[in-house]
Amino acid sequence: MGSREGRLSAEYMVEIVDLHKRFGFHEVLKGVNLKVRPSEVLVIVGPSGSGKSTMLRCVNGLEHATSGHIYIEGVDITDHKVDINAMRQRVGIVFQSFNLFPHLTTLRNVTLAPIKVRKMDAAEAEDKALRLLERVGLKEKASAYPAHLSGGQQQRVAIARALAMDPDLMLFDEVTSALDPELVKEVLDVMKDLAREGMTMMVVTHEMGFAKEVGDRLIFMDDGNIVEEGQPEAIFTNPQSPRAIDFFSKIL
Amino acid sequence: MAAVALVVFLAVFFTRFEAGKKFVDEFFNWQIFKKTMPYVARGLWVTIRLAVISEICILAAGLMVALVRISRVKPFRFVAAVYIDVIRGMPLLLQIFIVYFGLAYMGLNLSQFVAGVIALTICYAAYEAEIFRAGIESIHKGQMEAARSLGMGYLKAMRYIILPQAIRNVIPPLSNEFIALLKDTALVATIGLAEVFFRGREMMGKYASVTPLMGAALCYLIITLPLMRLVQYMTTRLSMKD
Numbered sequence: 001m002g003s004r005e006g007r008l009s010a011e012y013m014v015e016i017v018d019l020h021k022r023f024g025f026h027e028v029l030k031g032v033n034l035k036v037r038p039s040e041v042l043v044i045v046g047p048s049g050s051g052k053s054t055m056l057r058c059v060n061g062l063e064h065a066t067s068g069h070i071y072i073e074g075v076d077i078t079d080h081k082v083d084i085n086a087m088r089q090r091v092g093i094v095f096q097s098f099n100l101f102p103h104l105t106t107l108r109n110v111t112l113a114p115i116k117v118r119k120m121d122a123a124e125a126e127d128k129a130l131r132l133l134e135r136v137g138l139k140e141k142a143s144a145y146p147a148h149l150s151g152g153q154q155q156r157v158a159i160a161r162a163l164a165m166d167p168d169l170m171l172f173d174e175v176t177s178a179l180d181p182e183l184v185k186e187v188l189d190v191m192k193d194l195a196r197e198g199m200t201m202m203v204v205t206h207e208m209g210f211a212k213e214v215g216d217r218l219i220f221m222d223d224g225n226i227v228e229e230g231q232p233e234a235i236f237t238n239p240q241s242p243r244a245i246d247f248f249s250k251i252l
Numbered sequence: 253m254a255a256v257a258l259v260v261f262l263a264v265f266f267t268r269f270e271a272g273k274k275f276v277d278e279f280f281n282w283q284i285f286k287k288t289m290p291y292v293a294r295g296l297w298v299t300i301r302l303a304v305i306s307e308i309c310i311l312a313a314g315l316m317v318a319l320v321r322i323s324r325v326k327p328f329r330f331v332a333a334v335y336i337d338v339i340r341g342m343p344l345l346l347q348i349f350i351v352y353f354g355l356a357y358m359g360l361n362l363s364q365f366v367a368g369v370i371a372l373t374i375c376y377a378a379y380e381a382e383i384f385r386a387g388i389e390s391i392h393k394g395q396m397e398a399a400r401s402l403g404m405g406y407l408k409a410m411r412y413i414i415l416p417q418a419i420r421n422v423i424p425p426l427s428n429e430f431i432a433l434l435k436d437t438a439l440v441a442t443i444g445l446a447e448v449f450f451r452g453r454e455m456m457g458k459y460a461s462v463t464p465l466m467g468a469a470l471c472y473l474i475i476t477l478p479l480m481r482l483v484q485y486m487t488t489r490l491s492m493k494d
Contacts (some may be wrong), residue, residue: 007338009403054326060401062400085400085403085404086403088400088401088402088403089403091401092401095397095398096392097392097394097425099273099392099394099395099397099398100398101399101413101417102417103416103417104331112402113402114414116404116408116412117402117403117404117408162401162402165403175448
């Protein structure tokens with residue numbers, strides 16, 4: 001319990017210190033420093049290959065940092081002694097390709113981890129899952145299999161699945177990039193609700209409207225570095241670096 | 253027209269010509285068939301028991317070997333790979349002899365049945381491990397990532413997320429392996445287990461006729477033909493679901 005209080009007293013939800021990540025000879029992250037406060041919505045943009053997804057994946061240990069430190073609620077997750085499974089329960093992630101479990105119903109997708117990992121009572125987990133599915137507007141799909149859902153619906157289930165573990169931090173890795181245009185809004189709306197309720201979020205996205213509307217802060221990454229950082233609106237209208245000027249002129 | 257001509261030709265050949273009549277008398281002698289079939293067919297129970305008990309051991313061992321084969325611990329992976337290759341590189345018949353006589357020389361006198369189960373398990377587990385491995389590796393890596401990101405450990409993610417999907421995918425190839433195993437149980441006759449082939453051969457000697465062997469063939473076909481249809485059916489059902 002002491003450690004829980006220690007975490008809560010940490011000033012930052014996430015603190016990344018000089019993070020390097022190399023795949024073979026290719027250095028994807030070249031010394032990233034970043035702090036995210038509780039309840040902050042941080043939007044991460046940049047061209048493909050800039051390292052934004054890799055950085056996000058480092059934050060919940062799907063990629064191992066080559067060097068540097070990542071503190072989640074004050075705990076250094078790059079320390080080998082840290083219980084990575086316990087840490088991951090506090091950090092939810094939603095993927096571009098949904099990654100729902102195709103052999104399980106929607107409800108079972110959401111209840112599995114609470115039951116098997118947190119040893120939650122099955123009835124209690126189902127109650128909670130149904131509430132979460134209602135929140136993302138999919139309560140009536142509880143008994144459907146992922147294959148019978150649209151991309152937008154699958155992604156909303158994926159969000160509910162992550163929320164079922166009561167995370168303190170949510171990571172979104174280009175969650176609308178694989179969706180048909182008309183399905184993007186339903187997913188973004190769920191994310192906006194989450195942001196309003198005070199969830200701490202790190203969002204890798206190309207949705208500039210979303211960034212402007214709910215982003216507290218935006219970082220622009222290029223070639224493994226954070227190049228610009230500030231208010232989304234300010235960076236859109238007045239980017240400083242040549243790379244950012246070029247990038248925003250193409251996508252806005 | 254051609255089919256009718258063929259039937260007429262065969263009918264004439266087998267009933268009117270000396271060579272044809274001799275063939276039928278050797279292979280399909282009804283009197284000998286009636287006398288020997290009950291004895292041969294009793295071996296079917298041994299064959300089925302041997303195949304089913306072995307298959308249960310094979311599935312468990314094969315899955316374990318597959319998991320070791322894909323383990324992140326390099327020496328484990330290496331040992332599993334060596335086992336799989338060495339076993340697959342040797343005749344099953346040889347393995348049956350090594351297990352039965354080898355353990356007997358060590359003073360461990362196993363029954364032919366138990367030796368058969370052990371040898372078949374050692375051999376087929378190597379093949380089925382490769383099938384399990386292919387099944388596991390065919391599951392998109394996003395599945396493991398999603399499971400791990402929810403706080404599941406590696407083994408929990410395997411058990412609840414990866415294996416249920418992987419096993420479903422490998423049911424058709426595993427069923428084909430079971431059919432192959434069922435036929436390979438005949439090799440255990442060489443160490444004296446009185447299963448179908450053993451009894452057929454015994455009766456062949458006693459009556460100096462091939463007919464008991466045809467009876468043994470019939471015994472195998474009674475099981476394997478429906479099984480093959482079943483595998484076909486399952487394969488189409490599974491591929492339709494995707």
